[in-house]
Amino acid sequence: MRVQQISRFWHRRLCEASMLYAVIIVALWAWRHFGGVDQYNLVLGMPLIAVILAGITGIVAAVLHIWPPQQRLGQASLMVYLCAVATTGALIIGTGGLSSPFIAAWLLVAVFAMFFGWVGLALVLLLVNAYLSWGVLSGYITSMMIPSAMLTGELPILVGCLLWGPDDRAAEARTTSYRELAATLSRVAGKSDIVLNAIGDGVMALDADGMIELINPAAQRLVGWGDEDALGLSYQSVLKLIDAKNDPITNDTDPIAAVLADNQPLTTDRLRLVTSSGKTPIISLVISPVSSEPGSGVIVVFRDVTKEKAEERQKAEFISTASHEMRTPVASIEGYLGLTLNPATATIDQRARDFITKAHRSAEHLGRLFQDLLDVSKADDGRLQSNPEAIDLIPFVSDIVEGLRHKAEDKQLQLIFKPRPSTPDGEHSATFTSRTLSPAFYVYVDPDQLREVLDNLVENAIKYTPSGRVTVDVTGGSGRVTIAIADTGIGIPVEDQSHLFQKFYRVDNSDTREIGGTGLGLYLSRRLTEVMGGRLWVESAYRQGSTFFLELPRLSEHDAQTALAAKAKAVAQAAKATPPRPVPAFATTALQSQGFLPQPRSATRTQRPAQKNSRTATPPTAKNVQSTTVTGAQAAPSTPSSATPPSAPSTSPTAHIIATSQPRRSPTRVRDVLTTPRSAAPPRAVR
Numbered sequence: 001m002r003v004q005q006i007s008r009f010w011h012r013r014l015c016e017a018s019m020l021y022a023v024i025i026v027a028l029w030a031w032r033h034f035g036g037v038d039q040y041n042l043v044l045g046m047p048l049i050a051v052i053l054a055g056i057t058g059i060v061a062a063v064l065h066i067w068p069p070q071q072r073l074g075q076a077s078l079m080v081y082l083c084a085v086a087t088t089g090a091l092i093i094g095t096g097g098l099s100s101p102f103i104a105a106w107l108l109v110a111v112f113a114m115f116f117g118w119v120g121l122a123l124v125l126l127l128v129n130a131y132l133s134w135g136v137l138s139g140y141i142t143s144m145m146i147p148s149a150m151l152t153g154e155l156p157i158l159v160g161c162l163l164w165g166p167d168d169r170a171a172e173a174r175t176t177s178y179r180e181l182a183a184t185l186s187r188v189a190g191k192s193d194i195v196l197n198a199i200g201d202g203v204m205a206l207d208a209d210g211m212i213e214l215i216n217p218a219a220q221r222l223v224g225w226g227d228e229d230a231l232g233l234s235y236q237s238v239l240k241l242i243d244a245k246n247d248p249i250t251n252d253t254d255p256i257a258a259v260l261a262d263n264q265p266l267t268t269d270r271l272r273l274v275t276s277s278g279k280t281p282i283i284s285l286v287i288s289p290v291s292s293e294p295g296s297g298v299i300v301v302f303r304d305v306t307k308e309k310a311e312e313r314q315k316a317e318f319i320s321t322a323s324h325e326m327r328t329p330v331a332s333i334e335g336y337l338g339l340t341l342n343p344a345t346a347t348i349d350q351r352a353r354d355f356i357t358k359a360h361r362s363a364e365h366l367g368r369l370f371q372d373l374l375d376v377s378k379a380d381d382g383r384l385q386s387n388p389e390a391i392d393l394i395p396f397v398s399d400i401v402e403g404l405r406h407k408a409e410d411k412q413l414q415l416i417f418k419p420r421p422s423t424p425d426g427e428h429s430a431t432f433t434s435r436t437l438s439p440a441f442y443v444y445v446d447p448d449q450l451r452e453v454l455d456n457l458v459e460n461a462i463k464y465t466p467s468g469r470v471t472v473d474v475t476g477g478s479g480r481v482t483i484a485i486a487d488t489g490i491g492i493p494v495e496d497q498s499h500l501f502q503k504f505y506r507v508d509n510s511d512t513r514e515i516g517g518t519g520l521g522l523y524l525s526r527r528l529t530e531v532m533g534g535r536l537w538v539e540s541a542y543r544q545g546s547t548f549f550l551e552l553p554r555l556s557e558h559d560a561q562t563a564l565a566a567k568a569k570a571v572a573q574a575a576k577a578t579p580p581r582p583v584p585a586f587a588t589t590a591l592q593s594q595g596f597l598p599q600p601r602s603a604t605r606t607q608r609p610a611q612k613n614s615r616t617a618t619p620p621t622a623k624n625v626q627s628t629t630v631t632g633a634q635a636a637p638s639t640p641s642s643a644t645p646p647s648a649p650s651t652s653p654t655a656h657i658i659a660t661s662q663p664r665r666s667p668t669r670v671r672d673v674l675t676t677p678r679s680a681a682p683p684r685a686v687r
Contacts, residue, residue: 006115007180008068015065018084023059025087035253037160047053047094050087078116078123085124089131097140098149100174110156111163121157126154201303208295210235210260215356222304226274239300240274244382255298259287263294268307269305280305312380320377321372330370334363374504375452379527385533386446390555390563393441393474394419394483400454401472405461414469415462434672441474442560444553445532450552453528453536456521457485457548463515464546466488481538486547492540501526532663553597 017196025495029051052652059078069076071145088109089101132149135141141149196203202219204212223238230238235256251257255266269284281304290296337360340346341353349357354500360567393518395510401417420441443450461470475482492500496507498636504519533553540546555563 006074006077011068011073014077014080015061016059018080019065021084021447022054022061023086025091026058027052029059031070046091047542047671050090050094053083053087053090057087057147074116078120081109081112081116081120082123082555085127089127093131093142093309098145098152103152104153110153111160112394112439113157114163115422121161126156128157132168133171143222166320201301204235204239204300205236205290205297205299206256206260206304211258212238214299222273222281222302227358233678235300239302241271242274244270244272246272246280256287256298259289259298261291263292263296265289269309273302282309316377318381319373323373323377327367328372329373330363330367334360334367337363350388369518369520372518375524376520376527379524379531381543382451384531388444388532390445390560391445391447391450392560393483393581394439394442396447396450397454397472397474397483402453402464404458407459408470411462411465411467412463413465413467416469416471418471418473436538439476440560441476442555442557443481443532444559444563445534445552445557449528449532453525453550454483454485456525457550459503460521461487461489461546461548463517464585473563475555479554483550483551484547485550486545488545491542491544492538492546497538501536509627599678 007599024048029046029048032046057080064076064080070503072227088102088106092098092100092106095102110124111127113121113442132141132146132153135149136146137499196216199216200218201214202222203214204219205214207213210232211237212230215225220230222225225238236254239256241254243249243253255271256270258264260267265286265288267284267286269282271285273281273283274280283302284305286301288301290299290551337356340348340356341360345543375384398417398419401415405415460470460471463485466489470488471484472485473484473486475484492507500507501522503523505523506517506519526536529550529552535551536548538546538548
């Protein structure tokens with residue numbers, strides 16, 4: 001049997017009662033012997049052994065009250081109780097037995113035997129029955145006195161069993177545990193209040209109905225509401241949010257309502273707060289559910305980021321302006337270096353060609369950096385133009401994969417597109433893939449933005465995979481489509497994965513130090529994905545490979561066919577109504593001044609009739625300038641379906657100068673150089 005454990009509270013009360021009991025007994029004995037009382041009575045004539053036991057009881061109770069044990073508190077309390085029982089027994093035996101006036105003290109003490117569990121009950125019953133047996137055997141208790149003796153000795157113990165039975169003791173233990181837990185929580189809450197009052201971010205605790213249960217001083221200062229006024233109100237009355245256009249948010253766009261509904265954390269910094277004084281600062285909101293169980297409430301943490309946003313805006317404007325101003329000269333440098341590398345326009349030795357090739361690559365890298373900076377600046381300011389249309393993902397992603405296959409082959413990597421498997425010989429053929437049935441996954445996004453994201457993800461997979469394979473897969477459900485790009489490359493350490501989509505962040509270790517990059521690709525991909533209403537994340541194991549997942553909303557078959565038909569109709573109408581665009585005259589003049597085109601006819605020939613003289617204004621064609629090919633991917637900037645379609649791409653030098661002089665637009669980037677010899681002018685040597 002185990003001793004019933006009691007709380008520290010009841011241990012102290014027991015010690016205090018035992019000390020008081022012992023003091024009373026010792027005081028009565030002292031009054032009898034030292035107070036000048038000559039008349040003897042049963043109360044004052046208590047035996048010395050009882051007084052000694054009372055003194056021991058008082059000392060033990062005092063010691064355990066001052067220094068309570070950290071463990072075995074129940075055993076210590078039982079020791080004090082048994083001392084009190086022994087003292088009471090000695091008093092009863094020494095002051096008349098069953099006729100002793102201290103029987104009342106016994107009735108009070110015996111009731112608490114069950115308070116200490118079965119051990120306390122057994123010990124007290126053992127003492128009582130031992131005394132009764134001794135009294136009967138010695139003749140001290142006659143047969144007529146046995147019933148009254150048993151009632152006096154054991155009845156209060158039975159009453160105690162009813163009062164302190166197992167159920168009541170368990171309930172008392174639970175109550176005590178609850179009280180101790182409440183005290184502990186109170187202490188923890190006191191510490192939490194100190195922390196909440198010290199932090200500078202506003203904190204609100206909301207219940208499942210959106211009622212404010214807690215608001216710290218920082219939140220009170222931000223919203224302009226006091227603690228007494230805000231508690232118990234709906235958060236919508238205190239935390240009034242508006243969007244960037246100063247329009248109140250609706251239930252569909254309310255981030256707090258969304259977290260209360262789906263119990264998923266959410267972060268945003270695109271909303272404004274209307275304070276009680278009418279100010280509208282930009283705030284950063286972090287909304288987290290209290291627990292994983294729905295209906296447990298949320299914690300809202302917010303702060304004023306108006307100054308930070310203003311600084312970011314100034315920084316973005318500077319980057320945008322600097323990148324825009326430097327993009328044109330960099331494009332010119334890139335173009336002239338490309339012309340220098342063209343054997344038809346310049347003759348150089350191999351050593352100079354190596355130097356110029358490195359310079360050309362650096363110029364290309366610088367051009368990509370400026371373009372990425374411009375795209376990031378537009379994404380941060382919300383200036384990215386989006387022209388969504390219905391896209392069938394399987395052929396769209398397949399075209400991107402095929403366009404990057406040569407990069408994988410250069411590194412001897414396998415580039416696998418799961419929805420369109422390879423032929424048995426390892427080659428992709430239209431005949432074989434046409435026999436493969438693939439599900440139709442339609443999305444409604446901007447094709448240029450989607451191509452930019454997929455190009456970046458697949459190129460990164462190829463770049464960071466020394467050997468093995470890169471696998472691209474497209475899967476989907478009823479409402480979402482997921483594109484997975486998996487590789488067997490170097491992987492990403494766990495500590496870097498949370499920072500991977502930050503601006504200018506690159507994993508810095510021995511595996512990536514030799515691989516170039518700007519640190520903007522994944523950041524821009526995440527922002528473009530958010531613009532498209534999707535989600536981008538990564539799962540990776542270091543030195544085992546990485547898998548990037550791009551999830552987009554799926555478009556239904558009916559809506560997709562409707563959108564495709566509308567687009568085809570708009571393109572057909574625009575093609576009929578728009579004539580081809582002429583080549584600008586300034587481009588011809590620029591080429592003539594550089595010696596790439598013949599000079600205009602002399603003034604003596606300008607006196608011809610008007611119909612013949614009109615030829616001199618005609619842009620150069622294949623008759624006077626040999627067509628040239630363009631290395632790399634050359635594409636005109638994408639336009640909305642309703643806009644004027646571009647004319648057929650020109651292959652003349654004029655077209656090249658126009659392409660390199662026009663501003664770049666993501667994701668289509670012009671990196672073109674002339675590679676075909678011109679027949680109009682002899683090559684010039686470069687010194």
